[in-house]
Amino acid sequence: MSGHARLTELVSFTTISKVSTSDWVLASAVFVACAVEMVEALTIVLAVGVTRGWRSTLEGAAAAVVLLAVLVLLFGPALVHLVPIDALRVVVGALLLVFGLQWLRKAVLRASGYKALHDEDEIFRREVDELSALPRASGRDSVGFVVSFKGVFLEGLEVIVIVLTLGAPTHRLGLASAAAAAALVVVALVGLAVRHALTRVPENAMKMTVGILLTSFGTFWGAEGAGVSWPGGDLAILWLLAIYVATTFGLVVAMRRGRPVRMAEAA
Amino acid sequence: MRYVRAFGRFWRDFLIGDTPELAVGAVLVLLLAYLLRRADGAALLLIPAAVVTLLVVSCLRARPRRP
Numbered sequence: 001m002s003g004h005a006r007l008t009e010l011v012s013f014t015t016i017s018k019v020s021t022s023d024w025v026l027a028s029a030v031f032v033a034c035a036v037e038m039v040e041a042l043t044i045v046l047a048v049g050v051t052r053g054w055r056s057t058l059e060g061a062a063a064a065v066v067l068l069a070v071l072v073l074l075f076g077p078a079l080v081h082l083v084p085i086d087a088l089r090v091v092v093g094a095l096l097l098v099f100g101l102q103w104l105r106k107a108v109l110r111a112s113g114y115k116a117l118h119d120e121d122e123i124f125r126r127e128v129d130e131l132s133a134l135p136r137a138s139g140r141d142s143v144g145f146v147v148s149f150k151g152v153f154l155e156g157l158e159v160i161v162i163v164l165t166l167g168a169p170t171h172r173l174g175l176a177s178a179a180a181a182a183a184l185v186v187v188a189l190v191g192l193a194v195r196h197a198l199t200r201v202p203e204n205a206m207k208m209t210v211g212i213l214l215t216s217f218g219t220f221w222g223a224e225g226a227g228v229s230w231p232g233g234d235l236a237i238l239w240l241l242a243i244y245v246a247t248t249f250g251l252v253v254a255m256r257r258g259r260p261v262r263m264a265e266a267a
Numbered sequence: 268m269r270y271v272r273a274f275g276r277f278w279r280d281f282l283i284g285d286t287p288e289l290a291v292g293a294v295l296v297l298l299l300a301y302l303l304r305r306a307d308g309a310a311l312l313l314i315p316a317a318v319v320t321l322l323v324v325s326c327l328r329a330r331p332r333r334p
Contacts, residue, residue: 223310226300251323258330
């Protein structure tokens with residue numbers, strides 16, 4: 001092994017061994033967010049496969065994955081190398097804030113009973129009913145291909161946005177992609193082994209956790225990009241996490257208390 | 268032109284959806300951060316307070332209205 005290769009190996013080993021706390025938080029956020037999206041995508045793929053046949057379904061899913069990979073390869077390095085870091089942090093901060101608050105809002109409304117919980121079994125049944133009613137042509141099934149492609153692409157697009165927005169500002173795209181890939185493997189294995197395991201995934205709790213994490217990172221990076229220098233540096237993320245966790249639980253409790261009163265009034 | 272419009276509509280639905288208040292609020296939070304860029308201590312309190320207000324308002328807006 002040449003001296004240069006030995007040095008490269010040493011540097012990459014040192015980099016891997018220096019995984020900081022914020023890296024773990026980042027990887028966990030990406031993993032959980034991707035797992036939630038992939039559970040939703042897998043439900044659609046399974047429903048399409050059972051009703052329309054597996055060949056076109058898997059081709060549709062594979063085409064979507066390839067297109068998503070191309071998008072990451074096109075935009076990932078460009079984001080990291082071409083966009084100035086402060087501008088990137090402002091844009092990423094805004095995106096993460098919007099996504100995080102959307103997830104958090106939905107999770108709070110579900111936890112407090114204002115919105116029905118996400119039921120993968122119910123979604124599976126509905127998809128199967130709708131797809132069974134459509135006529136089937138012989139050979140390749142275009143309905144199966146399109147529905148599977150659309151489901152995987154739309155859920156995957158959220159994964160891509162999360163991976164790029166969390167990975168790019170810290171130049172940890174590799175780590176974020178690895179966490180997303182790990183989530184893909186775990187969900188696919190569990191889902192294919194036991195489909196009913198998907199219904200036992202505590203999806204709302206996961207969405208709430210991800211919402212809190214995305215909102216915290218969004219606040220931190222967005223403000224940093226706008227010129228704020230957080231007291232305590234990266235530790236400010238923990239401060240933001242604590243505030244958002246307390247707010248979320250307070251909001252759920254307050255909204256749960258308010259709900260029966262209104263229901264009684266309505267009755 | 269039809270495809271451009273459909274492309275724009277897709278991204279509007281994807282990023283804003285049925286919560287325009289969160290998209291507008293996120294931009295206002297970043298504007299507040301810019302105004303507070305020299306007041307680090309205040310930023311530590313006021314920026315998360317603005318985000319919390321945004322979440323509370325959005326959740327309260329989603330409740331069914333009294334008849």
